Amino acid sequence: MKKLDKKFIIFIVFMVAVLLVPFVVTNSYMLRVLCNVMIYSIIALSINLIVGYSGQLDFGRAAFVGLGSYCSAILFTTLHVPFILSFLAGGLFSALFGALLGMLCRYSSFDYLTLITIGFSEICRKVFQNWYAVTNGSFGFRTSRPEFFGFVLDTPASMYYFCLLILVICYIAIKRITKSKYGRAYMALRDDSIAASYAGIDVKKFKLNCFVIASFFTGIAGALMAHFTTFISPTVYTTDESLLELQMAILGGLGSLPGSILGAGILTIVPEVSRAAYEYRLLIMGVMMVILMLFAPKGLLGRGGVWDKVVSLIRKKGGKNENK
Amino acid sequence: MMASILKMEHICKNFAGLKALDDVTLDIQDDEIFGLIGPNGAGKTTLFNAVSGFSKPSSGEVEFCGENYTHKTTNEYCINGLARTFQNIRVFGDMTVVENLKVGMHKLIKTNLADIILQTRRQKAEEEKARKKCEEIMEFLGIEKYADDFAGGLPYGTQRLVEIGRALASDPKLILLDEPTAGMNEQETMDLMELIKRIRKRGPAVLVIEHNMKFMMNLCDRIAVLNFGKLLMVGTPSEVSSNPEVIEAYLGKEEEK
Ligand SMILES: Nc1ncnc2c1ncn2[C@@H]1O[C@H](COP(=O)(O)OP(=O)(O)O)[C@@H](O)[C@H]1O
Ligand SMILES: [Mg+2]
Numbered sequence: 001m002k003k004l005d006k007k008f009i010i011f012i013v014f015m016v017a018v019l020l021v022p023f024v025v026t027n028s029y030m031l032r033v034l035c036n037v038m039i040y041s042i043i044a045l046s047i048n049l050i051v052g053y054s055g056q057l058d059f060g061r062a063a064f065v066g067l068g069s070y071c072s073a074i075l076f077t078t079l080h081v082p083f084i085l086s087f088l089a090g091g092l093f094s095a096l097f098g099a100l101l102g103m104l105c106r107y108s109s110f111d112y113l114t115l116i117t118i119g120f121s122e123i124c125r126k127v128f129q130n131w132y133a134v135t136n137g138s139f140g141f142r143t144s145r146p147e148f149f150g151f152v153l154d155t156p157a158s159m160y161y162f163c164l165l166i167l168v169i170c171y172i173a174i175k176r177i178t179k180s181k182y183g184r185a186y187m188a189l190r191d192d193s194i195a196a197s198y199a200g201i202d203v204k205k206f207k208l209n210c211f212v213i214a215s216f217f218t219g220i221a222g223a224l225m226a227h228f229t230t231f232i233s234p235t236v237y238t239t240d241e242s243l244l245e246l247q248m249a250i251l252g253g254l255g256s257l258p259g260s261i262l263g264a265g266i267l268t269i270v271p272e273v274s275r276a277a278y279e280y281r282l283l284i285m286g287v288m289m290v291i292l293m294l295f296a297p298k299g300l301l302g303r304g305g306v307w308d309k310v311v312s313l314i315r316k317k318g319g320k321n322e323n324k
Numbered sequence: 325m326m327a328s329i330l331k332m333e334h335i336c337k338n339f340a341g342l343k344a345l346d347d348v349t350l351d352i353q354d355d356e357i358f359g360l361i362g363p364n365g366a367g368k369t370t371l372f373n374a375v376s377g378f379s380k381p382s383s384g385e386v387e388f389c390g391e392n393y394t395h396k397t398t399n400e401y402c403i404n405g406l407a408r409t410f411q412n413i414r415v416f417g418d419m420t421v422v423e424n425l426k427v428g429m430h431k432l433i434k435t436n437l438a439d440i441i442l443q444t445r446r447q448k449a450e451e452e453k454a455r456k457k458c459e460e461i462m463e464f465l466g467i468e469k470y471a472d473d474f475a476g477g478l479p480y481g482t483q484r485l486v487e488i489g490r491a492l493a494s495d496p497k498l499i500l501l502d503e504p505t506a507g508m509n510e511q512e513t514m515d516l517m518e519l520i521k522r523i524r525k526r527g528p529a530v531l532v533i534e535h536n537m538k539f540m541m542n543l544c545d546r547i548a549v550l551n552f553g554k555l556l557m558v559g560t561p562s563e564v565s566s567n568p569e570v571i572e573a574y575l576g577k578e579e580e581k
Contacts, residue, residue, distance in 0.1 A: 173441045176443055177441070180440040180451070181429075181430055181433045181435065182440060184419070184423055184426055184427050185427070187418065187423070187427075188416050188427040188430075190418075191416035191417050191418055192414045192415075192416055194378070194398075195410070195414035195415070195416065196427070197399055197402075198378075198398050198401075198402055198407070198408055199407075199427050199430055199431075199490060200402035200403050200430045200431035200494060201399070201427070201430055213437075303418060303474070
């Protein structure tokens with residue numbers, strides 16, 4: 001009980017600090033970076049659901065971000081559909097394509113999912129690039145800021161709060177899913193699909209619904225990104241970008257939701273802070289990936305990851321000292 | 325009332341020229357502990373797989389709870405009340421013990437995605453029900469102190485209990501145990517025997533594969549002997565242990581070792 005209270009207090013302090021940020025940080029560049037962190041956090045969380053929980057590998061998340069972006073941007077900016085509907089449609093559109101790919105796998109095999117996601121992401125990029133009438137091709141197009149009943153979120157602070165709100169909602173929803181029979185089914189089929197099927201879990205059905213649910217959140221993040229950057233073009237939805245997003249989830253720790261936010265934070269902020277880190281980011285990330293896979297496959301906050309190791313090391317040392 | 329729960333009729337299973345099961349006909353009652361013995365490679369595990377939807381029999385029929393289940397999936401068997409454990413333990417290693425048990429309750433938890441995301445009263449009530457039931461089962465098995473430990477890091481014997489707990493959590497009518505004492509010492513084996521008797525009293529019928537004859541003699545109501553995929557005989561433990569054919573095929577060999 002005491003431990004729970006402590007956790008709760010830390011949580012409250014953290015939330016208050018996060019809410020106060022726009023009052024302390026008035027530099028709009030910094031706020032923009034933080035918005036990016038939050039958007040990528042949602043993407044990393046959705047990847048965590050697919051890769052960390054249900055144990056499938058997805059190399060094409062950026063395509064689903066793109067589907068959410070384009071859908072929401074076109075509905076809102078071009079067709080003047082009310083913002084909240086366009087925004088949700090972005091998520092649903094992405095989920096729809098998630099369902100289509102998932103169905104392909106359900107009736108063949110989920111072993112092909114990784115390859116299918118790579119192929120699909122290339123197809124999407126080509127469509128974004130070449131369907132001028134709708135996407136304006138490689139030139140991209142300007143999008144508008146979110147608008148509720150005539151009230152436009154055009155200041156950095158208002159955008160910060162909007163991103164925060166969406167992140168909190170997505171986080172809570174994903175957290176609840178992972179703590180339910182759905183999340184347990186995902187982990188079970190990841191750990192041992194035969195035992196899972198003997199426990200009454202329809203393995204393919206749950207792999208499919210995990211992919212669809214995650215795609216919804218990816219699409220929401222995409223929609224958020226489109227209205228935050230106010231400009232979209234196909235260059236943002238490449239396989240490189242997919243890999244970067246995957247690395248965020250892996251660095252933070254597969255299976256840890258706070259880890260996904262941490263991973264997104266590190267991989268968004270470091271290249272912003274250091275010019276060198278930005279220029280060599282592909283190299284650095286490659287090296288980082290190798291080191292992670294060799295020495296800390298569970299990432300920073302995953303079960304048995306770096307954080308757990310450090311904690312147990314400190315506990316051990318503390319224990320030894322007490323014994324002496 | 326005694327009734328047939330799992331009926332196998334003329335089950336055959338072929339693997340590329342090898343007749344792993346050859347015309348096996350058995351009828352398990354819903355109130356018994358039924359033993360299956362036979363030397364290594366006799367086809368015991370193959371029989372379990374064939375009558376639980378994992379690998380369809382090459383020919384023959386399976387009836388589970390009075391319905392034809394020959395072409396059903398493992399999933400459908402589970403939903404209708406079959407649970408099993410595995411010869412090579414299959415716990416969910418990166419999940420805690422209590423999570424493992426809750427996975428066993430999967431089919432009993434009646435909530436949908438909307439309930440979960442909105443955290444409705446129904447969702448909370450179902451999770452609470454699951455938590456209580458799993459606690460009760462962990463106490464029954466004596467593994468409550470491992471509740472929040474990852475199953476993959478537990479000792480072998482405890483993992484076996486976690487597997488049994490997961491099976492029990494689904495409220496099965498029949499539970500299949502594939503060599504549950506493998507890797508256990510004398511004491512653990514005897515404890516497990518008592519446990520299986522207590523499981524039988526809780527409700528499910530038990531079909532158990534085992535090598536240890538002493539264990540089986542004390543435990544089972546009836547025993548079937550399998551040799552090279554063929555059914556040698558079915559009978560009470562004393563009938564089985566006094567049958568010269570069985571002694572030659574199985575018991576004799578054991579003594580040579
Ligand atoms: N999937 C398979 N493919 C080919 N042969 C198999 C397969 N599974 C089992 N067998 C063979 O079937 C026979 C029976 O095996 P099994 O049922 O595991 O025996 P046991 O009675 O020891 O459990 C063995 O000869 C084994 O090699
Ligand atoms: Mg076997």
